[in-house]
Amino acid sequence: MQLCESDAKFKYCPLLKTREDKLKFCQGSMCMFWRWANPAVTGADAEGFCGAAGPAVLAAAFTAADDSPKPPIED
Helix, strand or coil: CCEEHHHHCCCEEEEEECCCCCEEECCHHHCCCEEECCCCCCCCCCEEEEHHHCHHHHHHHHHHHCCCCCCCCCC
């Protein structure tokens, strides 16, 4: 899910927890997992996503790279 950083900061991060096991909010670009959707776009409206999504992001990247048909990705 791509969204601007200000909206991402209201989503819970499954990797960040307090000592009491309470979830914390996304840190956006302050996190090593944060990836910009288009690094050339800057400003408050720039969109990004959590890089911890892994295979889902890779599948989208391969699909966007060219228009040739691809076999489905199996988990």
